[in-house]
Amino acid sequence: MSSARSAKKGRYGFTRRMIVSALGAAFRKLDPRVEFRNPVMFIVLVGTLLCTASAAGELLSGTRPSGFAAQVILWLWFTLVFANFAESMAEVQGKARADSLRKMRQSVMARLRKADGSLVMVPSSELRAGDVVVCSAGDTIPSDGEVIEGIASVDESAITGESAPVIRESGGDRSGVTGGTRVISDAIVIKITAEPGSTFIDKMILMVENATRQKTPGEIALTILLAALTIIFLLAVVTLYPFAGFVSGQTASPGHLSILILTALLVCLIPTTIGGLLSAIGISGVSRLIKKNVMAMSGRAIEAAGDIDTLLLDKTGTITYGNRMASEFIPRKGVSDLELRRAALAASLPDDTPEGRSIVLFTRRGDSMPVGEAAAGDAVFVPFTARTRMSGIDILGPDGRPDPQRGIRKGSMEAMEERILSLGGDFPEELRKTCERIARSGGTPLVVSEGRTALGVIHLKDVIKEGIRERFAGLHAMGIKTVMVTGDNRLTAAAIAAESGVMDFIAEARPESKLEIIRREQGDGHLVGMIGDGTNDAPALAQADVGLAMASGTQTAREAGNMVDFDSDPAKIIEVVEVGKQLLITRGSLTTFSIANDVAKYFAILPAIFSGLYAAPGSSLGPLAALNIMGLATPESAILSAVIFNALIIVALIPLALRGVKYSPRGGATRLLRRNLLIYGLGGLVLPFLGIKIVDLFVNLLGLI
Numbered sequence: 001m002s003s004a005r006s007a008k009k010g011r012y013g014f015t016r017r018m019i020v021s022a023l024g025a026a027f028r029k030l031d032p033r034v035e036f037r038n039p040v041m042f043i044v045l046v047g048t049l050l051c052t053a054s055a056a057g058e059l060l061s062g063t064r065p066s067g068f069a070a071q072v073i074l075w076l077w078f079t080l081v082f083a084n085f086a087e088s089m090a091e092v093q094g095k096a097r098a099d100s101l102r103k104m105r106q107s108v109m110a111r112l113r114k115a116d117g118s119l120v121m122v123p124s125s126e127l128r129a130g131d132v133v134v135c136s137a138g139d140t141i142p143s144d145g146e147v148i149e150g151i152a153s154v155d156e157s158a159i160t161g162e163s164a165p166v167i168r169e170s171g172g173d174r175s176g177v178t179g180g181t182r183v184i185s186d187a188i189v190i191k192i193t194a195e196p197g198s199t200f201i202d203k204m205i206l207m208v209e210n211a212t213r214q215k216t217p218g219e220i221a222l223t224i225l226l227a228a229l230t231i232i233f234l235l236a237v238v239t240l241y242p243f244a245g246f247v248s249g250q251t252a253s254p255g256h257l258s259i260l261i262l263t264a265l266l267v268c269l270i271p272t273t274i275g276g277l278l279s280a281i282g283i284s285g286v287s288r289l290i291k292k293n294v295m296a297m298s299g300r301a302i303e304a305a306g307d308i309d310t311l312l313l314d315k316t317g318t319i320t321y322g323n324r325m326a327s328e329f330i331p332r333k334g335v336s337d338l339e340l341r342r343a344a345l346a347a348s349l350p351d352d353t354p355e356g357r358s359i360v361l362f363t364r365r366g367d368s369m370p371v372g373e374a375a376a377g378d379a380v381f382v383p384f385t386a387r388t389r390m391s392g393i394d395i396l397g398p399d400g401r402p403d404p405q406r407g408i409r410k411g412s413m414e415a416m417e418e419r420i421l422s423l424g425g426d427f428p429e430e431l432r433k434t435c436e437r438i439a440r441s442g443g444t445p446l447v448v449s450e451g452r453t454a455l456g457v458i459h460l461k462d463v464i465k466e467g468i469r470e471r472f473a474g475l476h477a478m479g480i481k482t483v484m485v486t487g488d489n490r491l492t493a494a495a496i497a498a499e500s501g502v503m504d505f506i507a508e509a510r511p512e513s514k515l516e517i518i519r520r521e522q523g524d525g526h527l528v529g530m531i532g533d534g535t536n537d538a539p540a541l542a543q544a545d546v547g548l549a550m551a552s553g554t555q556t557a558r559e560a561g562n563m564v565d566f567d568s569d570p571a572k573i574i575e576v577v578e579v580g581k582q583l584l585i586t587r588g589s590l591t592t593f594s595i596a597n598d599v600a601k602y603f604a605i606l607p608a609i610f611s612g613l614y615a616a617p618g619s620s621l622g623p624l625a626a627l628n629i630m631g632l633a634t635p636e637s638a639i640l641s642a643v644i645f646n647a648l649i650i651v652a653l654i655p656l657a658l659r660g661v662k663y664s665p666r667g668g669a670t671r672l673l674r675r676n677l678l679i680y681g682l683g684g685l686v687l688p689f690l691g692i693k694i695v696d697l698f699v700n701l702l703g704l705i
Contacts (some may be wrong), residue, residue: 030080039043076643144193151167155181343449386509443459472502485509487510531548589680638696
């Protein structure tokens, strides 16, 4: 029963065991060598140690410290523990994910193929990059690699959480496999690409466990700012001691400031709230990204995702579902439907692309035409390339050479027109109008030809993802320029761009087009994000400020990007941007709140400290007592209440730091800024006045002073 209760998760996904573990880690982090990494909390630790040493000295001398001093010292220690607890909770959250990944990192036996073709069983821990292994149905893939032979269904649910198997095959952009996943059917030959300890799972575990030591440039800059503010306030507090003594001697009014009071003042003046939560915010950002099955190679990439202002997106799979299917055959005048279908089938039978398979299925639907009738004679498949933008077959003549007048092709209108004209034929105006009509409707026209004769057009349809237009509108409102990159012709690209709502598009794009636009945008001072999965995407992924590579893609693409999506969902780039935005907004909001709530603490503790200065003879209160606008009962209760509130507010904000400030792109940056200033600026100014007053009432009600 107890174990069941401890395993029960709370509202924020934490078990009792996780909370206990975080609490223990919070006390261990009181080590000065650990606290030194956080300048703000290190100053708090030094002050707390001085106060504790002073109280211990009084005890050793036979003097009992006052209850007020003991309580202030206790709450100063609580402030340190609570700040460490925030960081520990974020670490525990990430380590829970790391533990589940570590369970996948099991040693399995793999069939290693030797140079002579023989197979030997070896532990996966002995595999090295370059080794070739054979995996059949039921086998666990021993390490990261690329499929070099065969095609198989692979269960990647251990990583992605999706139960549906995925296809992994040699060649193309679906060749990448991850260690720990399982082959469901068929057999594949895999070339290992990772050394032991360097797989994607290993890197993800390392990223989570080392998150506390990977500060981003923005976090470093904010840490420097907080350290500068702390030094300024430290100097200000140090000068108060001789000043108070001087005024007390001149006016004969009580003005003695003890180390305890000066430390309490310093802790309330410096930005301890954001100082205690800053590390937790960064670590939780990494955890939120990992929950989305995205591994960032560094914290810098996550922060950059929140700052990008130009986003390159492939049309297929990102804006559309990517399942362009043949939906209609449109023959030219004088050509029968059967003739067009027969040529389309001949050009598509050897074509293993989704479009090619869809043409074969559509051609055979309701038709009993034998495969052998599709093309006569010996045929050689001509695959599609980004440069030719066509595919088909070459029919070999009696001399064994391709006969150009019998070759069958299907491809884009521009590429096919160029081919037909080069062979001495003419491109019918009716087919041009048909292609333009299909393109304007958002479809993709494929022209089919035999030799120099155009036979007709195949209409391919793709479907735009639901809600994509609204998401783009939100990104635009945040000042992010969206650019769709597609190999389709300009009319098709324009139709898809208009329907999806992207700001700009690049049609008939070649592999180098992405790299060119990234360099151009970066030259204009923009931060650029993009996605990719193929080897030809690697240069652009490496050049982009945020390069999201698909885990199912090639090893070259995965190594070039600074993020890897294990779900291999191209649309994930939008969620990555939102996580980055949320990280930056959370950090900015809590910084605003931290600085704003210090104002209330000034009005609580400063009047309490200096209320006796310049007091008239026979009076215990001087003119500075008028600053006690909250009407706090006594100077001691005011100081104690401010210190207690300062500690408790860190605990209260831990869930917000871990969950992140809610981000909504609707309304744009202006609305978001106005909302956050109202909640965390004005709210941070007003809440502490109420909080300190309530704590003061309880302190006096319970007789703690």
